Amino acid sequence: MAKQNTVFKDAYNRCLKLLAETSSLPSEPELGQVLGVSRTTVRAILSRFEEAQLIAWDKRKKNVLRQPRPDDYFPTEETDSLAEIIERSFMRRILAGGAEPGMQINELELAREIGTGTTSVREFLIRFSRFGLIEKRPNSHWILKGFTREFALELTEVREMFELRSAARFVSLPDDHPAWEELREIETLHREMLADIDNRYREFSELDEQFHLLVHKASSNRFIVDFYDIIAIVFHYHYQWNKTNARQRNARALEEHLAYIEALRSHDPAKAEQACRRHLQSARETLLQSIP
Amino acid sequence: MAKQNTVFKDAYNRCLKLLAETSSLPSEPELGQVLGVSRTTVRAILSRFEEAQLIAWDKRKKNVLRQPRPDDYFPTEETDSLAEIIERSFMRRILAGGAEPGMQINELELAREIGTGTTSVREFLIRFSRFGLIEKRPNSHWILKGFTREFALELTEVREMFELRSAARFVSLPDDHPAWEELREIETLHREMLADIDNRYREFSELDEQFHLLVHKASSNRFIVDFYDIIAIVFHYHYQWNKTNARQRNARALEEHLAYIEALRSHDPAKAEQACRRHLQSARETLLQSIP
């Protein structure tokens, strides 16, 4: 197989949802826009819809014939891109399995285990190497440096420098900057989640990422914003992995975020710095606690 | 061709130099150590030496038969790894040629131009993307973000944060830390270069990199040290590219480095910070001046 058609399958599934809500589909370019794919893919989807007798398609007319059934959808396993699959497998291995620092990583073995070609694994490792968890020996293997205490400390050190600076920039953003509106929306989400924390605490990870990314973006510095990728991936998998006291930890973090948001709103740099420091410190502690 | 044998050719050339200075070569493992290659490659080199009647090889005896001639060496173009070739071609294109921001980058076209396969170009672009100069549109092309004024400002902002912190760490290193010895050596090189500045100012680039890397390493933070790669590559090509007033600029930078080194030596954080700031500011100005 040369290329997975995951783009097609994922867009197909999303298009099925659109189809469920209307009696006739819009033009090809418009669909492409909405689904974020090219017209080639849109046309492939429409052809398949026609085959499945979901629509009657004649040039500009795309009339819906019937509602989609559950078995019209492609199974979700088939809609993930190869890169996502590799990332998940790899993170599971290094976080859960025997992740001793110094271990060698073998491209071929990884590829076989994941059931994919070496090229994709190799490209993943190259991309992943910027996270500082692995290192390449040219013409030879990769070395796992491990998710160690040092790693966490180095990561949080930089994170704190960057986030403090970003928060300082944030407070001085002009009032008509769209970030303020976004901050307000995020605040609302925080309050909603906190009101129903027992049921919703698992959703915190995503909101956490959204909030901190917004803060980092205020730096207008691509290196600072890009660095947030590293933090996000570490915390993302960290949340999946370490579930002890999750409810309580997340509730506390939500409270801290709210204080932090309020401080940003005050436009007072000193208040913002203080709230930021307080939250970052507890985030750091949480992370460190999870490392043996 | 599956794999270039540049490792072999480069090691062969270096081994020729060793051969010129002795009457018999050491053991295979020792040669591998010295040349930084595996025994397989060492044995390939020895075989070739034998064919070229440079040595008489019988098990542990590797007696030199004649001195190497200039034409025994492989031409230097053949000893560069593919990655180096691609990097150079690419940097030339984006720094010298029409480097309008927003331009699309085409893997296939680049590969054809450089005369290599797409895989290598692709991997290079992935690795290079962490420098923030290009960005990928999945399933589609890369976009050149360009060596712009914003890029330089964002880069120097982070650089200054990192270097100030590293310098602060440096002054508090214990007296027996090897960094102090290295600093002394670097200082000597500075004085030597300054004494013969008219002839040697072109060598500054390399010394500059060595010095700042030493400072960054004091941070003991892999993210800070890794970030220095970006600075190094930008300044490296920048020096090659912008030669106006090179002599004068480099002389000034050398003086600033010496003041900076002295401040580090004083163990006084305030002095170090001041000297660091002063130098970073002029480095920033120099960089900005070269951008249209």
Next chain:
DNA sequence: GATCTGTCTATTGTAGATAAAAGACAGAAC
């Protein structure tokens, strides 16, 4: 008994091939 060599195997780096996806262009439909 330590180190070296001969031989063999496993893995990486790179090219080439191919399906999926993007995108360009001309003519058709509004």
Next chain:
DNA sequence: GTTCTGTCTTTTATCTACAATAGACAGATC
């Protein structure tokens, strides 16, 4: 005249294959 569709070309994502290189092991040499 703008937007859409049909068709075609180009480019990317991925697999497979193979030479270069690394690395392992047993027996030879010191």
